[in-house]
Amino acid sequence: MRILHTSDWHLGQHFIGKTRQAEHQALIAWLLEQVAAQEVDALLIAGDIFDTGTPPSYARELYSQLVVGLHEAGVALLLLGGNHDSVATLGESRDLLARLGAMVVPAADVADEQVRVLPQRDGTPGCVVCAIPFIRPRDVIHSQAGDSAEDKQASLQAAIQAHYHAVFAAAESRRSALATELGRSLPLIATGHLTTVGASASESVREIYVGALEAFPTSAFPPADYIALGHIHRPQRVGGLEHIRYSGSPIPLSFDEADQQKEMLLVDLDAAGLQAVTPLPVPRFQALASLTGNLDELQGAIAAAALDGNPENPVWLEVVVRTDDYLADLPARIESLTDGLPVEVLRIRRARGNAAASLVSEARETLDELTPNDVFARRLALEELSDELRSALTERFRSVLAGLEENAA
Structure with missing residues (x-):
């Protein structure tokens, strides 16, 4: 049998x-x-x-x-x-x-x-x-x-x-x-x-x-x-x-x-x-790949992945970008790396740093022990942002929170 x-x-x-x-x-x-x-x-x-x-x-x-x-x-x-x-x-x-x-x-x-x-x-x-x-x-x-x-x-x-x-x-x-x-x-x-x-x-x-x-x-x-x-x-x-x-x-x-x-x-x-x-x-009927690196590394990785595709059946890509800077034009930069290649980018992500791991090692806390500002700060720590943008987002959050508290009162 x-x-x-x-x-x-x-x-x-x-x-x-x-x-x-x-x-x-x-x-x-x-x-x-x-x-x-x-x-x-x-x-x-x-x-x-x-x-x-x-x-x-x-x-x-x-x-x-x-x-x-x-x-x-x-x-x-x-x-x-x-x-x-x-x-x-x-x-x-x-x-x-x-x-x-x-x-x-x-x-x-x-x-x-x-x-x-x-x-x-x-x-x-x-x-x-x-x-x-x-x-x-x-x-x-x-x-x-x-x-x-x-x-x-x-x-x-x-x-x-x-x-x-x-x-x-x-x-x-x-x-x-x-x-x-x-x-x-x-x-x-x-x-x-x-x-x-x-x-x-x-x-x-x-x-x-x-x-x-x-x-x-x-x-x-x-x-x-x-x-x-x-x-x-x-x-x-x-x-x-x-x-x-x-x-x-x-x-x-x-x-x-x-x-x-x-x-x-x-x-x-x-x-x-x-x-x-x-x-x-089982054969692969649709080529797909997840690529990780900085922009220089991704250029070569995308070109290599493109070898598995053709204009009628492009390779589906997930691109995970490692960079210390916040790039507002990241999608445009990735698009320039794929120009003319038989690939289709379905998802772009920024690589998370070690912030998440460091949070786990801290003393376990409940939400009751944290203020809204604490929760926002912990979440923001998971993102790779410039100090200027981090400061601007924090101030904006505090402003919105203050408005909500005032309305609640």
Whole structure:
């Protein structure tokens, strides 16, 4: 049994005003070529097929193209809901897509309902799956009045662990029945869409259990042959374990992912369990880069980045400028560096100094202990400004504050 594990497609994402439609269209075409070339039996998407709960029509169309293409190729699809996905949006077409060999699990359900059997290309059962999507706290726990933050975190972690083990027990029962029927054992895998202890995230990954659960420990997973995870966009083993993997997103979803080699994972299993996990590198369908330096350094860096672009498909750039001076004409200067080159600057930022780090090392204070002027001064310290401009902004703030206090009185 060969499964292709992927996640976090985020169909419909707008990237600083840019649509990813062309990239996702190219990704689907590439994927359909790969499932044939690599003799894949099933595709597993571990959450966040869409970027929002109300995806644009072209994103839904891409989703349909993927399902139809896999059906025509004879490849099963198992799709799990993620924290970006709407349960209602995924659920509305679930029964229809089942006719095309696609199994969609929008939300956590009773244990028996989350056990799926993925077929091989010949239609025979290939593996049993604990098909667990993103677990919303309301699906597994009810908060109690007076619970502390620590109580809520412990309760949610225990509830998620209990849900995994309940589904695993149901899957073991299903596997045992199939073994009797087929005369052979099947591998058993699990899925998830959550943050695990030790996972390395990126700036485009949202916290999904705000104030309740920071990360799920790997020891809390059941002993499945393979655990296919989504939510973290950087491909990685979890805790160095070969059988617990994030596939990562197939395209960069933020500039801090620009240097990552995106991939999907070919997972080979047989009656004895996991045999191999092989990364399948995903081509870059849109060149993008984050460049940092002073203006002299950026001139060469931009010219080098431009080699990956062409007039029809320019390189998308984030430019982070290191300079001790406040340059009012910074956008114009950057524009002059890119003139005539096949690049498009989507974002310009000034590099922050060490002010933020120095603030952290100070004694911890609450807002009640600080005046508005103190808060403004701390925030201003994070910016690289001339003394003249810093003084002017401070005086302006004090003037506005005085006016507000006078009106309040």
